Amino acid sequence: xxxxxxxxxxxxxxxxxxxxxxxxxxxxxxxxxxxxxxxxxxxxxxxxxxxxxxxxxxxxxxxxxxxxxxxxxxxxxxxxxxxxxxxxxxxxxxxxxxxxxxxxxxxxxxxxxxxxxxxxxxxxxxxxxxxxxxxxxxxxxxxxxxxxxxxxxxxxxxxxxxxxxxxxxxxxxxxxxxxxxxxxxxxxxxxxxxxxxxxxxxxxxxxxxxxxxxxxxxxxxxxxxxxxxxxxxxxxx
Amino acid sequence: xxxxxxxxxxxxxxxxxxxxxxxxxxxxxxxxxxxxxxxxxxxxxxxxxxxxxxxxxxxxxxxxxxxxxxxxxxxxxxxxxxxxxxxxxxxxxxxxxxxxxxxxxxxxxxxxxxxxxxxxxxxxxxxxxxxxxxxxxxxxxxxxxxxxxxxxxxxxxxxxxxxxxxxxxxxxxxxxxxxxxxxxxxxxxxxxxxxxxxxxxxxxxxxxxxxxxxxxxxxxxxxxxxxxxxxxxxxxxxxxxxxxxxxxxxxxxxxxxxxxxxxxxxxxxxxxxxxxxxxxxxxxxxxxxxxxxxxxxxxxxxxx
Numbered sequence: 001x002x003x004x005x006x007x008x009x010x011x012x013x014x015x016x017x018x019x020x021x022x023x024x025x026x027x028x029x030x031x032x033x034x035x036x037x038x039x040x041x042x043x044x045x046x047x048x049x050x051x052x053x054x055x056x057x058x059x060x061x062x063x064x065x066x067x068x069x070x071x072x073x074x075x076x077x078x079x080x081x082x083x084x085x086x087x088x089x090x091x092x093x094x095x096x097x098x099x100x101x102x103x104x105x106x107x108x109x110x111x112x113x114x115x116x117x118x119x120x121x122x123x124x125x126x127x128x129x130x131x132x133x134x135x136x137x138x139x140x141x142x143x144x145x146x147x148x149x150x151x152x153x154x155x156x157x158x159x160x161x162x163x164x165x166x167x168x169x170x171x172x173x174x175x176x177x178x179x180x181x182x183x184x185x186x187x188x189x190x191x192x193x194x195x196x197x198x199x200x201x202x203x204x205x206x207x208x209x210x211x212x213x214x215x216x217x218x219x220x221x222x223x224x225x226x227x228x229x230x231x232x233x234x235x236x237x
Numbered sequence: 238x239x240x241x242x243x244x245x246x247x248x249x250x251x252x253x254x255x256x257x258x259x260x261x262x263x264x265x266x267x268x269x270x271x272x273x274x275x276x277x278x279x280x281x282x283x284x285x286x287x288x289x290x291x292x293x294x295x296x297x298x299x300x301x302x303x304x305x306x307x308x309x310x311x312x313x314x315x316x317x318x319x320x321x322x323x324x325x326x327x328x329x330x331x332x333x334x335x336x337x338x339x340x341x342x343x344x345x346x347x348x349x350x351x352x353x354x355x356x357x358x359x360x361x362x363x364x365x366x367x368x369x370x371x372x373x374x375x376x377x378x379x380x381x382x383x384x385x386x387x388x389x390x391x392x393x394x395x396x397x398x399x400x401x402x403x404x405x406x407x408x409x410x411x412x413x414x415x416x417x418x419x420x421x422x423x424x425x426x427x428x429x430x431x432x433x434x435x436x437x438x439x440x441x442x443x444x445x446x447x448x449x450x451x452x453x454x455x456x457x458x459x460x461x462x463x464x465x466x467x468x469x470x471x472x473x474x475x476x477x478x479x480x481x482x483x484x485x486x487x488x489x490x491x492x493x494x495x496x497x498x499x500x501x502x503x504x505x506x507x508x509x510x511x512x513x514x515x516x517x518x519x520x521x522x523x524x525x526x527x528x529x530x531x532x533x534x535x536x537x538x539x540x541x
Contacts, residue, residue: 003338023283049434050433051430051433051434070438071433071434072432072433072434072435072436072437072438073436074434075434075435075436076436080434081434083430083431083434085427086431087431087433089423089424089427089428089431089432090427091423091427092420092423092424096420100417100420100421100424100435100437101418101436103417103421103436103437104436120539134496147435151436166513
């Protein structure tokens with residue numbers, strides 16, 4: 001479904017942060033991208049989302065070359081992205097956040113989808129007229145996921161969905177992500193919380209210095225001997 | 238006397254408010270203080286004057302007691318479109334290029350330069366003498382008798398300006414609250430990157446911001462020309478009150494800009510008997526300093 005080949009990307013020309021990373025996501029999977037701070041995980045996911053300059057390499061989604069697509073067209077192509085922080089419009093209400101996400105669906109379809117999201121996230125439905133800026137961290141993350149799911153994307157990418165959340169909220173968010181996958185949405189997520197991510201994901205990649213160093217089934221990676229050394233700054237095998 | 242000053246201040250404030258809505262939108266969405274915004278008002282006023290010369294050849298009829306008729310309204314439409322075009326051209330030639338360099342102050346200084354160039358272009362084309370849409374003398378109508386705090390008299394044109402401004406402000410409020418483009422503008426103002434991943438074409442929103450901001454500035458310019466006079470420096474004279482209104486209302490808040498505009502207009506008008514007409518502009522400056530000291534985020538601005 002998503003194929004990333006030898007991707008080189010960064011914020012400044014000639015100073016790549018992602019240095020030849022390759023990952024693959026198959027339809028229906030949950031894939032986690034793990035790695036220590038500065039490994040280039042967030043840059044990788046932002047480069048796929050079209051928000052960071054790509055110097056070379058390929059990004060294909062359902063056979064479509066994403067490098068040729070403006071970033072704002074990705075969501076219409078079926079690929080939604082949930083940023084790590086500031087992932088809701090704090091100055092808009094919950095309902096306005098959702099309605100804005102579905103603006104290109106047409107009024108009737110958009111309202112149907114907003115209703116569906118309120119069914120999936122009843123906590124948001126109860127506070128629909130509240131400005132998103134007044135939500136707690138966990139509620140914001142739920143709204144951000146709902147905003148991404150509203151357009152029924154084939155795949156959603158999440159940048160550290162557990163960032164800044166208490167363990168209880170992380171469990172809640174990850175349980176919701178499992179529900180989302182059960183409904184048929186493919187998930188690619190970047191995570192710092194290795195334990196929680198590997199418990200949820202089918203497969204995982206471990207990035208270090210801008211490239212994938214380890215990959216495999218999540219259950220196998222959890223007990224892999226090189227995992228700890230990569231997080232502690234080792235180069236792995 | 239005090240009621241008359243309040244009425245005068247309300248009319249001046251409504252013109253400032255219209256200009257300030259556009260300025261606050263460009264400030265919030267484009268993230269720079271556009272010092273050429275005053276020149277959009279001036280250009281709007283002069284473009285309408287040019288168009289009026291053509292339309293008046295077709296009809297000179299006026300609406301009842303007003304000094305203008307369809308020709309000025311048609312000229313206003315031309316001025317709105319042409320001023321929006323000027324703003325888009327400036328963005329393409331100057332602001333967008335400077336913005337890509339990533340140095341915010343370069344864009345601000347660029348707007349200073351653009352303001353100077355535009356103002357002097359108008360001096361060159363039209364001279365410095367004041368001009369008018371109509372030379373007809375308007376009789377001010379008594380709204381309140383002299384026995385009530387000195388009474389209030391306003392011209393039919395002033396009432397029309399006030400009425401149209403109220404309609405435009407309501408329309409803008411509904412547009413930003415309910416229309417998809419309005420919400421997209423609020424979204425881009427808050428977080429352009431999140432807006433992009435939500436599927437919003439930020440470049441298109443930026444273009445519409447210029448069109449709406451410059452269009453409203455043109456209306457403000459025509460109204461200033463209609464109720465006072467048309468001069469190449471009219472935008473420069475209104476620039477400080479515009480910024481005071483935007484900062485008083487809270488950057489990015491159109492309703493705040495309207496309230497700020499009315500407060501600045503009324504404060505300037507009330508100050509005339511106290512400090513004299515020649516120092517009225519200082520009132521906007523004092524208000525600006527006071528706001529920045531007491532509440533830098535303005536009345537409706539977001540904190541933090």
